[in-house]
């Protein structure tokens with residue numbers, strides 16, 4: 001029994017039931033498949049997180065974001081600038097207590113290099129209803145290339161607890177059709 | 182020395198129970214249950230707040246309650262109970278006196294003081310930092326100090342356990358190798374030492390930072406090391422509750438491992454590979470290479486997962502073998518139908534096994550895939566997953582074994598046997614509900630640790646789909662059910678321990694019938710391998726669900742915006 005010492009002293013020489021052996025092999029092979037699936041997706045899948053990141057200070061990141069905002073703001077909403085940078089460009093979004101700033105307006109089917117960093121605590125970038133979730137740290141600038149494939153209004157929810165205002169921390173991204181310019 | 186220390190011989194099992202170990206097991210188990218009660222109450226308040234129609238607590242209380250819930254259950258309840266399990270698996274199962282009971286009591290005292298200090302810090306309101314206490318959220322210094330004291334106490338407990346193994350070996354209280362359950366507990370204790378060391382590496386500087394001696398702590402470094410502590414401690418739980426599955430099937434049904442080699446090998450995989458698991462918390466953090474993530478999140482090549490999948494077969498397999506050898510051989514499942522479903526120790530163990538495997542295990546592997554984590558990280562799917570592992574799995578297994586400890590260690594009869602009979606089902610159903618509904622809400626993007634997803638106070642509100650609110654409502658209702666199941670457990674446990682009738686020492690306890698055939702079954706040699714067709718069917722069902730769910734999630738992932 002499991003509560004008494006093994007019956008045979010040299011238990012490691014006992015034979016293994018066949019059913020058990022088969023399951024060990026199946027489970028092992030399944031593990032290999034799952035392992036290679038991740039590598040396969042890096043080669044052929046479209047959703048892979050880039051690991052591009054830089055050390056950065058809050059001041060530097062603010063500066064870059066404001067430079068973009070100064071250049072490409074197209075209108076204002078609820079006190080937030082709505083920024084529409086050209087396709088293919090570098091776009092920035094600041095996470096801070098308790099805002100995602102500014103609002104971005106992107107074109108469907110175009111790729112953007114999205115830079116994300118926090119000015120204070122950790123935050124969670126959660127793009128809804130698409131459901132892409134990223135961990136945003138202070139002092140680290142994360143860069144990923146994203147291609148919106150659906151149009152509409154998207155919410156950026158904060159899903160890393162960041163203090164008492166956490167549940168009010170929301171941002172927005174618009175994706176619009178290219179107006180044939 | 183205390184070599185002639187007092188012991189009694191258990192009438193039911195023939196085990197030699199030393200007074201010092203018995204008292205420590207009792208104390209640790211009782212304190213554990215008290216914290217289960219405290220943490221459980223906070224859990225229900227949290228769930229009712231997240232149910233939009235109820236929205237029980239104000240925001241500051243919600244975050245306070247969530248912190249208290251996580252700390253008291255994940256840390257305090259589980260680890261106190263694990264101390265009881267360690268002392269049981271060493272001293273009682275090996276029939277040995279406990280090494281240095283004084284140190285064990287010192288460890289117990291430290292843990293208790295630590296738990297109280299941390300709770301006071303949390304309840305004062307200045308430490309609502311969640312159990313993860315990510316910097317730069319700052320708690321009161323006593324919050325960290327309490328956790329550190331608690332950890333030191335637990336570390337002492339682990340060394341008392343190791344000391345007891347050494348004494349038992351020297352004094353030859355058993356022959357050959359240690360029993361499988363003790364082996365599993367040893368694995369748990371080894372992982373615990375690694376875990377606590379990681380905890381010290383990260384929490385001591387954080388404490389110093391909170392009192393101003395350290396000026397800056399890097400957030401990425403914090404998360405990496407914190408999770409070496411936070412995740413590995415979950416592996417302590419897995420090793421402990423799987424040991425309990427083996428323990429209960431042995432005591433209640435007289436089951437013996439199909440093969441010692443395979444079961445022990447599976448435990449060994451935990452020691453070898455679990456430490457890598459910190460990575461699956463960092464899959465969407467900046468600046469970590471994919472190679473590192475893939476290797477670590479899969480525990481090399483899913484070798485620790487392999488360990489759990491093996492136990493998932495060998496535990497029901499040994500039950501089937503034991504039942505068949507008693508003559509329940511009709512069809513595929515007579516052995517299962519004829520299991521003692523009215524015995525809460527058994528039913529609790531079996532429900533724990535099923536929910537842990539199907540809900541907790543499968544969801545855990547899927548969300549730990551490097552890319553799939555993108556659509557799950559920090560959504561409420563995550564608490565959904567770990568309520569299936571650490572509540573349906575670990576907590577329910579601990580409840581089940583309590584039904585054995587009450588007659589064997591506390592020597593009391595089970596009070597309210599009718600209620601005890603139902604308890605594992607009520608609790609199991611409630612927890613299955615909270616797991617499934619939180620996972621469901623998570624796939625709709627609902628964030629975890631969030632007071633109000635209707636975002637009434639936000640400047641740029643976002644509306645979650647109605648289905649998300651429905652899921653959170655169903656979660657609240659399941660939470661009530663789980664709360665009722667938890668209350669039933671506490672009523673039975675506290676009632677029996679403090680007010681129960683003393684077990685008549687000449688008779689076997691009645692409420693938890695241990696099997697008379699136990700000894701006979703145990704006689705079967707390892708050469709003969711009974712067929713276990715029913716278990717094979719169960720395993721095929723499990724594996725099919727696993728594969729399907731795994732690929733369905735790749736499909737979900739393929740639908741989101743391309744990222745590079």
Ligand code: HEM
Pocket residue numbers: 221224225227228231247248250251252254255258259311312313561564568571572576615628629630631659660661663664667
């Ligand atoms: C009556 C039983 C329980 C209910 C109703 C319950 C419910 C919940 C709910 C609704 C959450 C909140 C999720 C969120 O907003 O992020 C939560 C979080 C959590 N629960 Fe439970 N739970 C129960 C038992 C347990 C047990 C027994 C444990 C541990 C053994 C546990 C460990 C946790 C942890 C660690 C968290 C995460 C806290 C955090 O995010 O900081 N729960 N629970």
Ligand SMILES: [Cu+2]
Pocket residue numbers: 096098122123124158159160161162166169
């Ligand atoms: Cu935030």
Ligand SMILES: [Cu+2]
Pocket residue numbers: 123124158159160161162163166167169
């Ligand atoms: Cu937040």
